[in-house]
Amino acid sequence: MAAPKKGRQGTQGRPGRTLALILIAIVALTGGMFASGHTTPRLGIDLAGGTSITLQAKNEPGQKNAINPTNMNTAVGIMERRVNGLGVSEAEVQTQGESNIIVNIPKGTNSKQAREQVGTTAKLYFRPVLTTEVSGGPAATPSPSGSGSPSAGSDKEKGSDKEGEKATSSSSPSASATSQGRAVTDALKADPTPSATDSASASASAPASPSAPPPASADPATAELQAQYTALDCTKQTVRAKVGDGVKAGDPTVACGQNAQGQWQKYILGPAEVEGTDVDKASAVFDTQGAAGWKVTMDFTDKGGKKFASITGKLAQNQSPQNQFAIVLDGEVVSDPYVSQALTGGTAEISGSFTQQESQDLANMLSYGALPLTFTEASVTTVTAALGGEQLEAGLIAGAIGLALVVIYLLVYYRGLSLIAIASLLVSAALTYAIMSLLGPTIGFALNLPAVCGAIVAIGITADSFIVFFERIRDEIREGRSMRPAVERGWPRARRTILVSDFVSFLAAAVLFVVTVGKVQGFAFTLGLTTLLDVVVVFFFTKPLMTILARKKFFAEGHSWSGLDPKRLGVQPPLRRTRRVSAPVDTKEA
Amino acid sequence: MSKLGNLGARLHRGEIGYDFVGKRWIWYGVSILITVVAIAGLAVRGLNMGIEFQGGAVFTTERTSVSVSQAEEYAEEASGHDAIVQKLGNGALRIQVAGVDTGKSDQIKETLAEDLKTDPEKINADLVGPSWGDQIANKAWQGLAIFMVLVVIYLAIAFEWRMAVAALVALIHDITITVGVYALVGFEVTPGTVIGLLTILGYSLYDTVVVFDSLKEQTKDITKQTRWTYSEIADRSINGTLVRSINTTVVALLPVAGLLFIGGGVLGAGMLNDISLSLFVGLAAGAYSSIFIATPLVADLKEREPQIKALRKRILAKRAAAAAKGESLETPVVERTYGDRDAEDAEDAEGPEDATPAVVGPRAQRAQPSSRGRGRGRPSGKRR
Numbered sequence: 018m019a020a021p022k023k024g025r026q027g028t029q030g031r032p033g034r035t036l037a038l039i040l041i042a043i044v045a046l047t048g049g050m051f052a053s054g055h056t057t058p059r060l061g062i063d064l065a066g067g068t069s070i071t072l073q074a075k076n077e078p079g080q081k082n083a084i085n086p087t088n089m090n091t092a093v094g095i096m097e098r099r100v101n102g103l104g105v106s107e108a109e110v111q112t113q114g115e116s117n118i119i120v121n122i123p124k125g126t127n128s129k130q131a132r133e134q135v136g137t138t139a140k141l142y143f144r145p146v147l148t149t150e151v152s153g154g155p156a157a158t159p160s161p162s163g164s165g166s167p168s169a170g171s172d173k174e175k176g177s178d179k180e181g182e183k184a185t186s187s188s189s190p191s192a193s194a195t196s197q198g199r200a201v202t203d204a205l206k207a208d209p210t211p212s213a214t215d216s217a218s219a220s221a222s223a224p225a226s227p228s229a230p231p232p233a234s235a236d237p238a239t240a241e242l243q244a245q246y247t248a249l250d251c252t253k254q255t256v257r258a259k260v261g262d263g264v265k266a267g268d269p270t271v272a273c274g275q276n277a278q279g280q281w282q283k284y285i286l287g288p289a290e291v292e293g294t295d296v297d298k299a300s301a302v303f304d305t306q307g308a309a310g311w312k313v314t315m316d317f318t319d320k321g322g323k324k325f326a327s328i329t330g331k332l333a334q335n336q337s338p339q340n341q342f343a344i345v346l347d348g349e350v351v352s353d354p355y356v357s358q359a360l361t362g363g364t365a366e367i368s369g370s371f372t373q374q375e376s377q378d379l380a381n382m383l384s385y386g387a388l389p390l391t392f393t394e395a396s397v398t399t400v401t402a403a404l405g406g407e408q409l410e411a412g413l414i415a416g417a418i419g420l421a422l423v424v425i426y427l428l429v430y431y432r433g434l435s436l437i438a439i440a441s442l443l444v445s446a447a448l449t450y451a452i453m454s455l456l457g458p459t460i461g462f463a464l465n466l467p468a469v470c471g472a473i474v475a476i477g478i479t480a481d482s483f484i485v486f487f488e489r490i491r492d493e494i495r496e497g498r499s500m501r502p503a504v505e506r507g508w509p510r511a512r513r514t515i516l517v518s519d520f521v522s523f524l525a526a527a528v529l530f531v532v533t534v535g536k537v538q539g540f541a542f543t544l545g546l547t548t549l550l551d552v553v554v555v556f557f558f559t560k561p562l563m564t565i566l567a568r569k570k571f572f573a574e575g576h577s578w579s580g581l582d583p584k585r586l587g588v589q590p591p592l593r594r595t596r597r598v599s600a601p602v603d604t605k606e607a
Numbered sequence: 608m609s610k611l612g613n614l615g616a617r618l619h620r621g622e623i624g625y626d627f628v629g630k631r632w633i634w635y636g637v638s639i640l641i642t643v644v645a646i647a648g649l650a651v652r653g654l655n656m657g658i659e660f661q662g663g664a665v666f667t668t669e670r671t672s673v674s675v676s677q678a679e680e681y682a683e684e685a686s687g688h689d690a691i692v693q694k695l696g697n698g699a700l701r702i703q704v705a706g707v708d709t710g711k712s713d714q715i716k717e718t719l720a721e722d723l724k725t726d727p728e729k730i731n732a733d734l735v736g737p738s739w740g741d742q743i744a745n746k747a748w749q750g751l752a753i754f755m756v757l758v759v760i761y762l763a764i765a766f767e768w769r770m771a772v773a774a775l776v777a778l779i780h781d782i783t784i785t786v787g788v789y790a791l792v793g794f795e796v797t798p799g800t801v802i803g804l805l806t807i808l809g810y811s812l813y814d815t816v817v818v819f820d821s822l823k824e825q826t827k828d829i830t831k832q833t834r835w836t837y838s839e840i841a842d843r844s845i846n847g848t849l850v851r852s853i854n855t856t857v858v859a860l861l862p863v864a865g866l867l868f869i870g871g872g873v874l875g876a877g878m879l880n881d882i883s884l885s886l887f888v889g890l891a892a893g894a895y896s897s898i899f900i901a902t903p904l905v906a907d908l909k910e911r912e913p914q915i916k917a918l919r920k921r922i923l924a925k926r927a928a929a930a931a932k933g934e935s936l937e938t939p940v941v942e943r944t945y946g947d948r949d950a951e952d953a954e955d956a957e958g959p960e961d962a963t964p965a966v967v968g969p970r971a972q973r974a975q976p977s978s979r980g981r982g983r984g985r986p987s988g989k990r991r
C-alpha cells in the first residue's frame with residue numbers, strides 16, 4: 018500500500034489549502050452563475066411547460082444508409098430554420114441517438130403549427146400528368162379515420178412497393194415522397210398558373226364507387242403502373258399515406274390529390290422534371306386581382322427556371338390530360354394546372370383557398386428546402402406551465418424532505434460527525450446547482466423531471482461516501498487509535514472504497530447516457546454529474562475538513578457529542594493495551 | 608445511540624454477527640423462491656405495459672368537477688377506443704387512450720377540451736407513437752448489456768472474476784425481483800420505470816462493490832495464515848460492513864421514499880412515482896442481495912479454488928488436532944467457528960481477545976508467525 022502514503026502527504030499536509038481551493042471553486046462557479054445571468058438551471062419542457070416532439074427518422078425501402086449523421090444534421094438545420102421562420106426563437110432542435118430529433122417548443126407558442134412545420138418532409142416535385150380521374154364518388158361526410166379494411170390497404174401498398182422497385186430504370190437522384198396530409202387540389206383548368214385547393218386537414222371522403230379503368234393512352238406508363246392505378250383507392254387514408262412511398266424522382270408513379278370539389282383524384286405521373294431544390298425561394302402573397310386569395314409564389318433558380326420553361330413548353334403541345342403537370346408535395350398532388358404555353362418567367366405559383374397561415378407555412382417549408390429524411394412523430398408531450406410547476410414543486414418538496422430525513426438520520430447516528438456530512442452535502446448541492454445552471458447556456462442542459470429524480474437519488478450515493486469514511490474512522494478508533502491517526506489511517510481505505518464504488522456508479526451513468534435517448538438521458542446525465550461531484554467533494558472538502566477538525570479538542574478528545582466518543586464506540590480500556598502491541602504490525606503493512 | 612455504536616463495535620470485533628455464509632443455503636433458497644415467483648408472475652401475468660409502449664395518448668386535465676365515469680365516456684366517444692381515467696390527488700383527471708396515433712390524438716384533445724369545458728391549451732397531452740416505447744426499451748436493453756459486459760470486465764480486473772460473476776448474479780437477481788414485483792402487483796411499466804430499473808444497476812453494484820472491497824482487503828493474504836477459512840473471513844467482512852450497509856440503505860431509501868410518497872401523493876401517477884417505485888423495490892433488493900447473495904456466492908466459488916480448498920483442509924485439520932488435544936487453551940478458537948459462538952462471547956473475557964486476531968488477522972497475515980504464536984503460546988487467561 019504505497020499509494021496511501023502519497024495521498025496522506027498530499028492531503029494531510031495542507032488541508033487548509035485544499036479547502037480554500039474548493040471554496041474558491043464554489044465562489045467562482047457561483048460568481049460565473051451570476052455574471053452570466055443564469056442563476057437558475059434551465060428547465061425542461063416537462064417542468065417549464067411547452068411542447069416536446071420526438072421525431073423518428075423512417076427507414077425508406079431501398080435507402081439503407083439514409084439515416085446517417087450528415088442527413089440528420091441537415092434535417093436539424095432545416096427544422097430549426099423552419100421553426101424560427103415561425104417566429105419561435107426559443108425552440109430548440111437537437112438530434113438524439115442515431116435516428117431521433119427532439120424539438121422543444123416553449124410554452125406560449127402555437128405548438129400545433131410548429132408540429133406541422135418540423136415534421137413535414139416538404140419534398141416538392143413537378144411531374145407531368147399522364148392520366149387522371151376521380152377516385153371514388155363525390156365528397157361526403159368525412160369519416161374519422163381510414164375506414165376501409167386495413168388488409169386491402171396493405172395489399173395495395175405491397176403492390177405499389179414492388180412496382181416502385183421494378184420500375185427503377187433511370188438513375189436520377191433518389192428521393193422519396195410521403196403523404197403528410199398536406200394540401201390537395203384541383204386544377205383551375207385553363208389557367209396557366211399552377212393552382213391548388215388547400216385542405217390541410219385532409220379529411221377522408223366516404224368510400225366510393227369503383228372507378229372506371231383509365232383511358233387507354235399512349236403514355237409510357239407500364240402495365241404494372243396501370244394495375245396499381247386501377248387498384249388505387251384514394252378515399253382511404255391508409256392507402257393515401259402509403260401511396261408513392263419509396264418511389265424515386267426519376268420514376269413514374271401513382272399519386273392522390275383532392276380537387277376543388279373535395280373529391281379525391283388519382284393520377285399516374287411521369288418522372289419528376291423540376292424538383293424542390295430548383296426552388297430558390299418561396300413567399301406567401303395575397304392575390305389582390307384574382308379571386309385566388311392567398312397563394313404561394315416560387316422563384317426558381319436559373320437552372321430550375323430553364324427546366325420549368327422546357328417542361329411547360331413540351332406539355333403545352335399535348336392533349337388533355339397530358340398537358341397538365343402536377344405539383345407533388347410529400348407524395349400528394351397539391352395542384353395540377355393545365356399548361357397552354359411555355360412558362361419562361363422563372364416563377365410559378367401555387368394558389369387555392371389557402372388561408373394566410375397556410376400559405377405562409379407552405380412558403381416557409383418550400384424556402385428552407387426538403388428534409389433529407391422522412392420523419393414520424395414518435396412522441397409528443399404537451400405540458401402546461403401549471404402542471405410543470407406543480408411537478409417541479411413536488412420534486413423539490415420530495416427532495417427537501419428526503420434531504421431532511423437523511424440529515425436527521427445522520428445527526429442521530431453520527432452526532433458531531435454529521436455536521437461534516439451535512440456541510441459536505443451542502444457543498445455538493447451548491448456545486449451541482451451552480452454547474453447545472455451554467456450548463457444550461459453552454460451545452461443546452463435542461464433540468465427535466467427525471468434529472469430531478471437523479472439528483473434526489475444521488476443524495477444517497479453522496480451520503481454513502483461519508484458513511485464509508487466515518488465507519489472507517491470509527492473502526493480505527495475502535496482499534497484504539499486516537500483521533501488524528503484514525504483519520505489518516507481510515508482515509509486511504511475509505512478512499513479506495515469510494516473510488517471503486519463511485520466508478521461503478523459513474524460507469525452505469527455513462528453507459529446510459531451514451532446508449533439511451535430522451536428522458537433516460539437527462540437522468541443519466543444528472544447521475545453521472547453528481548457522482549463525479551461526490552468524488553470531488555469527498556476528496557477536496559470532506560477529507561481536509563475532517564483533518565482540520567480532528568485537531569480540534571471537541572473531536573480529538575472524543576466528546577460524547579462528537580460521534581467519535583471512544584466509550585460510545587465500545588472501545589474498552591483493556592483492549593487498548595493489546596492494540597498497541599499489534600499496531601506496529603499494521604503500520605508496516607500500510 | 609450508544610447502543611447502536613456498541614453494536615457497531617461488537618460487529619467490528621466480531622463478537623456478534625450473523626452467519627451469512629454458513630446459512631447461505633437458506634438465503635439462496637429464499638432468493639430462488641422469490642425469483643421463481645417473480646418469473647412465474649412474469650410468465651403468467653405479464654407486464655402491464657404503459658401507454659408509452661403501445662402507442663397512445665395520456666391527457667392530464669386541470670382540476671375538474673367532471674366525474675371519472677363521465678370523463679371515460681367522453682374520452683371513448685372522442686377517440687373510439689377504450690379509455691382509462693384516473694382521478695389524481697389534486698382533483699385533476701388522467702385520461703389514457705391506447706391505440707391512437709399522434710395525429711389523431713390532437714383531435715381527441717380538442718374534443719375532450721370541449722366536453723370538459725376547458726381550454727385545450729390547459730390539457731397536458733403525452734402522445735406516443737407505438738414504436739417509441741419499444742425504442743426506449745430496446746435502448747435500455749442495449750445499455751443493460753453493454754453495462755454488464757463493462758462491469759464484469761472492470762470487476763474482474765479490479766477484483767477477480769469470481770466477484771464479477773457473483774456481482775452479476777446479484778444484479779440479475781435484483782432486476783428479476785423488481786420486474787417480478789411489477790408483474791405481480793400489476794404496476795404500469797413506463798419509461799420512468801425503465802429509468803428506475805437502470806439506476807438499480809448502478810446502485811446494486813455500488814452496494815456490492817463496497818462489501819467486496821472490504822472482502823478483498825481482508826482476504827489479501829489469506830493463504831499465509833491458517834486460522835480462518837475464506838468463508839469465515841467473508842462472513843466477517845459482511846458483518847464488518849453491516850453497519851455501513853444498513854446506514855447506506857437507509858440513507859438511500861429515505862429520499863426515494865420521500866419521492867415515492869410525497870411526490871406520488873401530491874401528483875398521483877406520474878414519472879416521479881414510476882421512477883421512485885422501481886427504485887424503492889430495486890434498492891431494497893440490491894441491499895439484500897449484496898449481503899445475502901453476492902458475498903456468500905463469492906465464498907462458494909472461492910472455496911472451490913485448490914489453494915483455498917487446501918487452506919480449508921489445513922485449518923480443519925488444525926482445529927481437529929487442537930480439539931484432540933483436549934479442552935485446552937485453543938478450544939475457544941475452535942468453537943468460534945461461527946454458529947454458536949454467541950454464548951461464549953457473552954462472557955466478556957473471550958470477546959475482545961478473540962477479536963484481536965480476527966480483526967487484525969486478515970490484514971496482519973504477513974506477520975502471522977508472531978501474532979499466531981502470541982495467540983497460541985499465551986494462555987488466554989493471562990491477558991486479563
